[in-house]
Amino acid sequence: MPPDPILTHAYDPERFRASAHQLVDLLADELAANLSATQSQSLPWQTPQQSEAFWRDLATQAPSIMDIARTVLQRSVRISDPRFIGHQICTPIPDAILAGFLTDFVNNGSGVYEMGMAGVAMERWIMDQVAQRLDLPETAAGVMTSGGTLGNLTALLCARSVKSPTDVWKSGTSGQLAIMVSEQSHYCVRRAAGIMGWGESGIITVPCNDRFSMSTDQLPELYQQATGRGITVIGVVGSACGTSTGAFDDLNAIASFCRHHDLWFHVDGAHGAALAFSDVHKGKLAGIEHADSVVIDFHKMLMTPVLASAVLFRRGLDGFRTFCQQADYLFAESNDANWDDLAQRTFECTKTMMAVKFYTVLAGGGPGLLAANVDRLMAMTGELVREIQRRPAFELAVQPQCNIVCFRHRHRSAIDLNDWNNRLRQRIIHRGEYYLVQTKLHGQTWLRCTVTNPMTGPKEFVGMLDQIEQIATQID
Numbered sequence: 001m002p003p004d005p006i007l008t009h010a011y012d013p014e015r016f017r018a019s020a021h022q023l024v025d026l027l028a029d030e031l032a033a034n035l036s037a038t039q040s041q042s043l044p045w046q047t048p049q050q051s052e053a054f055w056r057d058l059a060t061q062a063p064s065i066m067d068i069a070r071t072v073l074q075r076s077v078r079i080s081d082p083r084f085i086g087h088q089i090c091t092p093i094p095d096a097i098l099a100g101f102l103t104d105f106v107n108n109g110s111g112v113y114e115m116g117m118a119g120v121a122m123e124r125w126i127m128d129q130v131a132q133r134l135d136l137p138e139t140a141a142g143v144m145t146s147g148g149t150l151g152n153l154t155a156l157l158c159a160r161s162v163k164s165p166t167d168v169w170k171s172g173t174s175g176q177l178a179i180m181v182s183e184q185s186h187y188c189v190r191r192a193a194g195i196m197g198w199g200e201s202g203i204i205t206v207p208c209n210d211r212f213s214m215s216t217d218q219l220p221e222l223y224q225q226a227t228g229r230g231i232t233v234i235g236v237v238g239s240a241c242g243t244s245t246g247a248f249d250d251l252n253a254i255a256s257f258c259r260h261h262d263l264w265f266h267v268d269g270a271h272g273a274a275l276a277f278s279d280v281h282k283g284k285l286a287g288i289e290h291a292d293s294v295v296i297d298f299h300k301m302l303m304t305p306v307l308a309s310a311v312l313f314r315r316g317l318d319g320f321r322t323f324c325q326q327a328d329y330l331f332a333e334s335n336d337a338n339w340d341d342l343a344q345r346t347f348e349c350t351k352t353m354m355a356v357k358f359y360t361v362l363a364g365g366g367p368g369l370l371a372a373n374v375d376r377l378m379a380m381t382g383e384l385v386r387e388i389q390r391r392p393a394f395e396l397a398v399q400p401q402c403n404i405v406c407f408r409h410r411h412r413s414a415i416d417l418n419d420w421n422n423r424l425r426q427r428i429i430h431r432g433e434y435y436l437v438q439t440k441l442h443g444q445t446w447l448r449c450t451v452t453n454p455m456t457g458p459k460e461f462v463g464m465l466d467q468i469e470q471i472a473t474q475i476d
């Protein structure tokens, strides 16, 4: 009995060929329009209610893939528009987008070698390349994860397995375990401690200095206080860089503190470890080579579509201890053994073939491509800073260290600047030409830009700041 025609229609290769050609033409036109900023908006803002009603209604009309494609484009943030200067997500290069299309076709999982030979082997090569860039020793190895959040949790689970006084997978934890992190660390680090059941005492918050980097001189005293309260501190997380302001922690200082107290040293480099690909900027990561584990996102500054991240371990075999303390049988063997046994080291069971996307960027574009991108984003961030400083109506929260800029508009009279900047941003968002976000620093609201599109430059910065000044006079 042949399959139901509804099934043969769904899988029809000729229909696939025709739609795919149409879709690629649509996307190439969209890319051209976005890159040249000729569309009226980078953010075609809709309220959640409008969006929901729209998609509910379209669903009743049996939309074709082209109907869906056209409307998704019309109703999504245009990441490749240079006026998108908001979140940390990159403009992916077209080759990497095609790699995503390809991997959706191949649809092999990457949890087990046998089920995803290409992806798993590529992942191994990528880990070697990244470890070299980070100056980690030859023993280093890691796995790709669906995002930095999952990477950080994986690293901290590993830290717990290695440093906990008990065998956590057999008998659970005993006593109060904790890690030390700066007040500026990404919320996913706190969440990881919560997931591990450590409660609020599981996080020892280290204050920041006026540059929003961890005040590492406070580590010894906070550590003594914690141990005095009976808490077992197992590690310290350094941010490279922090999410809100892009501030880098002093990784060498954290490394030597960890060495002294035999603590796990984890670097959350989700955003900034990308600087390792630039010879000009990699100095900001000094000390990362001492880390026990590092997380890096390829989808933030490294031109790869979401999600593509990795967690690397200084001693690759530590990765096997993440989900099992008793990995001793492995330690007799060389680091090369069992590299293909990804499932033992990753959280995910069925895992996307994300390696193909970053392989396409790194092997296809060569390290020169990533260096050019990082250098360009950093240079343009400098341009934005100069443009802000040139205008008396604006102030910077802090001198940026990465491609993230926090600033605000100063109202002439003594009104609530938090409320004022919040209102300004709402206006900008609703207009939709420029897209920027906002953040809170010490209770104050700041406008926040991340320069992630290499096509963004002075023209966009001038246009955006002009628009803010113009809106300010209108709602005054």
Ligand SMILES: *Cc1c(COP(=O)(O)O)cnc(C)c1O
Residues within 6 Å of the ligand: 088, 146, 147, 148, 149, 150, 152, 186, 188, 239, 240, 241, 242, 243, 268, 269, 270, 271, 297, 309
């Ligand atoms: C973005 C970010 C994360 C979270 O990574 P996802 O890939 O969004 O899960 C964690 N830490 C820092 C410092 C980040 O910038």
